[in-house]
Amino acid sequence: MTPALSFPSFRPLALIATLFAALLLGGCGINNIPTYEQSAKAAWAEVQNQYKRRTDLIPNLVESVKGFAEQERKVLTDVTEARAKATSVQIPADILTNPEAMKQFQDAQNTLGGALRQLLAVVERYPDIKSGQNFLALQSQIEGTENRISIARRDYIQAVRQYNTEITTFPGRLWKSFMYPSAEPMATFDIPAEEQKAPKVDFGTSK
Template structure:
């Protein structure tokens, strides 16, 4: 009798979307892990990048300090992707780090020897690749959360989600997403703009 009850309960849960909720929930968790993985990859590049720049531009202390502090701030946040406030705080910190990195890269424009340094060029390439991976991972995560949230709001799955405590997950907000989407400028190939021709008038 107990086996029959369990079997019926299993069929009932399967029919009301319980199993698919588990699958989609795990997909979201895996997607978030990849986002964190790529952000960590970027954070791991920063100490070497700062040290390389420091070797040529030690007096740019304000910019170097800003990058180091922004990286430390990101590392101090215990982000919980299921908590909207925590996710927003983490996004904001990542946005600040992106902006600090952008300023660091712009500083390098003033140091031709730095721009030609093999270590710097290698770090530049790795950073560009990492920024691309972050964009891809973040985009995939957004889609997974959207799919999960849409599914658990549908009837009758919403009843199953409510019974078992599954709630919509927060996602990247539009404001913060726009901010952190701006990857640091690491293109050193563009020539400086030409000075305007003097007016004859």
């Protein structure tokens, strides 16, 4: 009696072939998650850089407008205190995936921005301050910084939206399950649409 022929199992080979085919079909997207994550982190770094630039400018601004009448002292105090609060906020390592920490950071920066805008509005009542050379120099720097902050926030929001969409939609969520299980949604800014437009800080010099 002829012995039955023994054939090796082709199941492992079939599985490998299937995975290889999947890689070929989805190869263009396998690196999307880490790529988008790095883009979002780079955008976040730029947000922090521009906020720091604004914070660094405020002491010089306050110094340049110390000729305020006594009744305006509260405006200077508000700016100084808002700056101190913004710089005292501890930024945890996981802030990008920690919505509560992101909100705390955002609230402090929004408070500082509001106090700064109030200060600049009050300056409009003091032509002597507006015409000072030191103030005029700060004018250009602050205007440029506010514009860069707006652009940096917009770029970060877009980068996070792209990353979050990738890890929650097909085929990105499959790559997340198999290749990047630790990937988590990133926190974003809660900014009204009108505030996402680049603001123009007007010191009364435009005609």
